[in-house]
Amino acid sequence: MKDFKQALQILAVALFSLILLVGCQSKPTSEKTDEKKETEEESKEPLKFSISMRTLAFTHVENSPNINEDEYVKELEKLTNTDLDIRLMPHNEYSTKMDLMFASGDIPDVVQTSAGFGEGSGQSLQQAVEAGVFLPLDDLIEKYGSNLKKYIPEEAWKKQRYKDGKIYSIPEYLSNPSRRATYVRKDLLDKAGLEVPKTVEETLNVLREFKKMGVAQPFGGRTDFKYADTFFGAYDVLPYSSMWELDKDGKPVPKFFDSKNMEEALKTYKTMYDEGLLHKEFLTIDSKQYKNDAITGNIGMWSMNANELLQWEQQLKENVPDAEIAIIPSPVGPDGKGGYYLYGDVTRAYAINKETKNPERIIKFFDWMLSEEAAKYFTYGIEGKDFTMDSGKVNYKTPETVDEVNIERYRTAFLWMVQDTTYIKGLLEMTPEGQELIKVYDDILAKEGRDGINFDPPLKALDTLPDLQPSSDTPPKVLMGHMAKMITGAEPISDWPKVVEEWKTRGGAKALEEAAERYKNKEFTESRRK
Structure with a gap:
């Protein structure tokens, strides 16, 4: 009888230990679940980030009373689940404004550069890179930038590598330098x-x-x-x-x-x-x-x-x-x-501030720029306003007024931040005049x-x-x-x-x-x- 009681005691201790062990192991699992839920909730919330952009002397951009309230910016935010704070830099004062921005220390989450780290972006850009202001992007691009890796040519990436061999910006590229x-x-x-x-x-x-x-x-x-x-x-x-x-x-x-x-x-x-x-x-x-x-x-x-x-x-x-x-x-x-x-292989590029939260989501934002959904939006605009669909075919409303032409130019060139910016293929292919312009690149520009x-x-x-x-x-x-x-x-x-x-x-x-x-x-x- 005594041996039986001892056996029960040993069994009880073992069961209690097992419960403690399971409890201890369950706790991290619960924490991971909570973390996963928190991450999912974050991804449902629009990503808020600021970005400085050169106006490019585009009429629609420079005449806008508030570019962040522009309907095409709002549509872009809707498509990408973002909340953008675009900070415009006057085209003709771009280099000076870049230097002043770095001197002030008020640096946005994303900084648009003219092409890379050379001339055109102000003398302070290289100093900022060397001071560690920007985030190396190699690992983030590898993990979250499948389209960026697939479509952007190696020559364009070379321009974004600094002296340390790391990539510090995402390029908008140009496949034909004779522009x-x-x-x-x-x-x-x-x-x-x-x-x-x-x-x-x-x-x-x-x-x-x-x-x-x-x-x-x-x-x-x-x-x-x-x-x-x-x-x-x-x-x-x-x-x-x-x-x-x-x-x-x-x-x-x-x-x-x-x-x-x-x-x-x-x-x-x-x-x-x-x-x-x-x-x-x-x-x-x-x-x-x-x-x-x-x-x-x-x-x-x-x-x-x-x-x-x-x-x-x-x-x-x-x-x-x-x-x-x-x-x-x-x-x-x-x-x-x-x-x-x-032109060089790069026309614009985008560097990410190292203090920025959720840089992986910003990479995804730029990666989306090279998706089919993005191409449809930037090429044709807002469905019901700029185009309609008929049996899977796009019926595009060709701009007729000066303002409409300026809006098309703004949407396809300024707002489409990462693309092959040689020309907008989807628009040119729609008309005989556009198809003729494509030939100009091959028959004239490629030879001069x-x-x-x-x-x-x-x-x-x-x-x-x-x-x-x-x-x-x-x-x-x-x-x-x-x-x-x-x-x-x-x-x-x-x-x-x-x-x-x-x-x-x-x-x-x-x-x-x-x-x-x-x-x-x-x-x-x-x-x-x-």
Whole structure:
């Protein structure tokens, strides 16, 4: 009997221990369940995050009283379960505003950069990356960015890797770097009975005919030669950050060192200025006035991104119903080539603040941008307003007014943050005009364009010399001042070699030394045009 009681006691202790053990093991399981429920609840709540974005000089964006209340932003939030706080940065003050933002310490959850960590995003961006302001994204992209990995080309990702080899931003990419094109009023060309010009001199003759026909601005000029650099391209002397070449000694130098061809290009602009083929105040014309002059019929030939052709033509027709715009091969120079600077593989990119909550959900937000649902929304807009569905087919309401065209441009280019931004394929395929524009990329743009040796990140020697710093598509201030004076007759064009020497003495010599060293160490990108 005694042995039986002892056995019961032992069994009771064992059972009690087992209950304690099970209880202890059950507790973490319960906690995990609670954590899972909490995560699920969080995912049901809209993700709130702030994002700084450049306005891109888009009319609809810059005229918006509150972009965060825009119906297309609201629809985007609905589709992505987000609550966006978009902080706009004026297009023409972007670099300065970026520097001020970093200096203030008020950095949003997501920062849009111009392309990566090179020029164009302000001098403070690289410093912020080095200071650990932004989150390395490699692991997050691997886990949550299946579309990002699938569709974004490796060349674009390379631009987002910093010196430590880590990815710090998500790129909007460009599959065709030849993006800018020469626009001409085809109706005026036909009326004058002229063929499409090929050379610089033939182009000048077309512009002279336009002047005789009463066109206010035969050629569209613009401040800093932005989108007005056609003839610098013809002579292959574009004075931009990506435009370096090897001199006769095999050393890298800026292309504007080619005094012979730079002087020829400047003479061309001076001829246009003297003959009234170029607006006398072209040096003060900003992007808004430039577009307004074009779509009101006051310009005969100008430059713009090819993907905007149909939108500009539609707006022009509201003012000049019989007008037609055509993209033609850009005028060629002595080497038989021409065109505009080739864009990089990235047009915009998005870095995530390391203090941001739920960065994985932000990755999912950008990953969604490359989904079929996103393509349908950004391409066609809001169902019932911009398009209807009929037996699975999209019936798109083609924009008719200037405001509607501006909204389409805003939706497809500004708001669609990550995409192949060469052109909106879904829209172009819908019409014969759009299909013809697709051919333009293959038949014209793929065969032209200027490029050079490119140092990215930019040369450090120029960091403290703002007057010597070029951008991707505007000359440095020290050059721009002399170019303006030479074209208007205030300085002799033959003095260009002196301008090159001034650039050297004001700090450019150090840039040449750094460029030579980086070229020797293969720290550069080769030209994509030979």
